[in-house]
Amino acid sequence: MRFTQLTDNDVAAMLETIGADSIDALFAPIAPAHRLSRPLDLPPALSELELLTELDRLAGRNRSCDERVCFLGGGAYDHFIPTVVDHLASQGEFVTAYTPYQAEASQGALQAFYEFQTLICQLTGMDVSNASLYELASATAEAVLMARSITGRRRVLVADTIQPDCRVVLETYTRELPIELVPIPAREGQIDLATLRAELNDQTAAVLVQTPNVFGCVERIDLSTSAARDAGALAIVMVDPIACGLLKPPGLLGADIVVGEGQPLGIPLSLGGPYLGLLACRQEYLRKIPGRLVGVTQDQAGRRAYCLTLQTREQHIRRERATSNVCTNQGLLALRAAIYLSVVGQQGIVRIAKRCLDKAHYAAERITTLAGFELAFPDAPFFKEFAVRTNKDVDKVLATCRRRGVSAGPALGRWFDDMADCFLVAVTEKRTRVEIDALVAALGEAAA
């Protein structure tokens, strides 16, 4: 059989050593009545060549971003992935190792995660980062649980301008817990600060705000965090790591906990996963962090060495009193992000962020010259993504774009009843002027 190596002779010799008559005898503890008396009803085994042919056929039934130029946003972005990221993260040692429990035999992974933690701190201006969570939405929920644990309070103010799937996941996570989620409405594409201030009280555990937010608008994080601080609540800020190349790091704007989607840092779109949940916080909340942490120590010869640490927070020691149940996280994606940030470096991240800003503003300017299209929030600053309002049928507009070989969206009616006439456009550093002009032409055709 594929992927097993024992021959019939091996099996006979092993059974003899065991003192069993047959492999079946080893399954004696399983009562016959409990056993499946037929083969599994699954397709027959395919040879490698047949499997590749089938994979090619199924892959060929998808219209990937190679065929449809990607202006899609909403939380996943088509940034360029340097070749070295794929190359290094494909090394078999990184791909096939387990969680680095055995430090002496796992220094490579541990050092890479220590570097990842540092890189995320450098990017966000925070004191400590964990070694990854699943993706942004569950990381956001974990940050809220963390804030509840730190403050002992149960009220959480959630901006209506955060990515809506994150809000839905947060609702799922907190439904059976003593946590009250209070929505804070949007005003002109940004959190309504007056309502935020009015809703803050001494029972408020946290304020949850995102920048750039679901509409692509850059929020006045400094004002949200200072309002939270005045009420003794924590400020949880959701960020785009690429935007950190241009925007002031949330750590300098008063954030207590920062979460983010690490997908833009060298991780393929892959239809939504696996992605990379980022979570960083101030030093004082160190022992409340969910997930793995890697720390520095010394070996017996006094050499610098790395190990998993503060494991008494974790499920395998603390069980139901753990800070989280997170066990397997997103190690290989954290490695990808570390390689990405290492090779891009401090100059590269600034240039990539600036290029996103340039291209997005060029696209917005061109789109708003078209009759029937305008920015949904013309007065709000944006980074690489913006909401467009149209007097045409949004679904038809986006379908026309697809026919013309470009994808834009998603339609904001997906999440907001009062925005059925709006859709998102995201423009990364990858997009060329020719591609942007093709999007504009497609929108023009849809409007005609």
Add this chain to the structure above:
Amino acid sequence: MSTVEPSELRGAGLVPPEPLIFEMGSPGTCGVSLPPQDVPAAEAASVIPRELLAEGPPPLPEVGECDVVRHYTRLAHRLFSVDGNFYPLGSCTMKYNPKINERASAMPGFANLHPYQADEDVQGALQMLYELRMALAEIAGLAEVSLQPAAGAHGEMTGLMVITAYHRAHGGVRPKVLTPDTSHGTNPASCAMCGRHAAIVESLPDGRVDLDDLKKKVDDQTSAMMITNPSTVGIWDGQIGEIARILHDHGAMLYLDGANMNAILGIVRPGDVGVDVMHYNLHKTFSTPHGCGGPGAGPIAVAEHLRDYLPVPQVVRRDDRTYAWDHDRPKSIGKVRGFYGQVGVLIRAWAYIHALGPDGLRDVSEKAVLSANYLAARLGEAYPLPFDGPYAHEFIVVPRFRDYGVTELDVAKRLIDYGVHPPTMSWPVPHCLMIEPTESESLSTLDAFAEAMLTIAREARDRPERLHHAPFTMPVSRLDEVTAARRPDLRWQAQPDESTEAS
């Protein structure tokens, strides 16, 4: 205290220390290139409020591409892996990860799909996910599968939420979840995440659930019992049908932690023996690689009465044979993660199932169980086996070298010198090693491991003090993990600040 030479403590000695990426490079180095600017530049200060603009670049490294490649390549070489080493890490199913699976998930037709593309643009991927959903339901013998959960623990949490939603709709919330004393630590942690309280059910000396204790503890406040079968000590609990009956009589559900599915593929289907909910660990049973700790995937399978409560969205096949995401499930618990699950991992599992087919999957479990029992037979003389076989896909030994001062930790660390990743240590039985060879290994690899274990048993008697310092062949020797936890240093800083010790 030691007869170990200092030179030995420096290990291989030939491996120079690898600097941190932050200690490499020089200011001005940039490893990235961008195409020529082809649009007018935006004036950042005029489109973004000044208060929100960074005053300078983030202090990231400045290292050239060549040195980045060398750095991470050298790190890769300081790492045991399934590709390089026998890795009998109990409960983790460190089987061979077929390379075609990596090729599959990296195909541009899968890797370059945006999650908000129209369903019509991703029909191949949706078909694959639908087929995986159906295959996992068949293997489980359960009605429906959700592919959403990101990892095993996430699957546990999702499964408990589904059970809670069901109870809420049928007579009210039940606060208590039973777990055996040998359960994975994630089980009680997942209970807490869902606002449930975990209560312990004792195990019998032979490793099975104590039914009398179960009967004492189950009541109408019990929502479920979470069990692992074969259990974490590697024993199939034949009472599973009876356990299910006891729980069902009280309106409670049986949850199977699927960590040990590698022992029963095509042999027992959990749904056929009374399981109501289970999660898979695709990164264990279905060979998706562990990636130094993820990404995994933890799909859950549920019985008919629970299917309406599964998370959204669900991948479905429409009557016209097209595939779609169905978000319209009014009783659903909601979403448990962004987008649609760990799709890149799910593709690998699809490829694995198709490579093996029904006979190949059964062969996996037969060879995994055979290999475990073979190693138990070879090691039993030197390493006491606290439970009687036959074993499932893994087994427990308890090194008894206390007279020589040698612990399970010493044995584990010494194995590293033999090129073997140590087994799981000290859990679920004190002082034990839990050994799971998987189906992947050749007889010569199994024999080499057995010989190494027997040699270490002799060393434990003849040179016990030496074992306390193993391993000797790694870039570092044993670590001071106590100081790491007492004075956490979790990030590099340009100028170490002595005042940042944790409280």
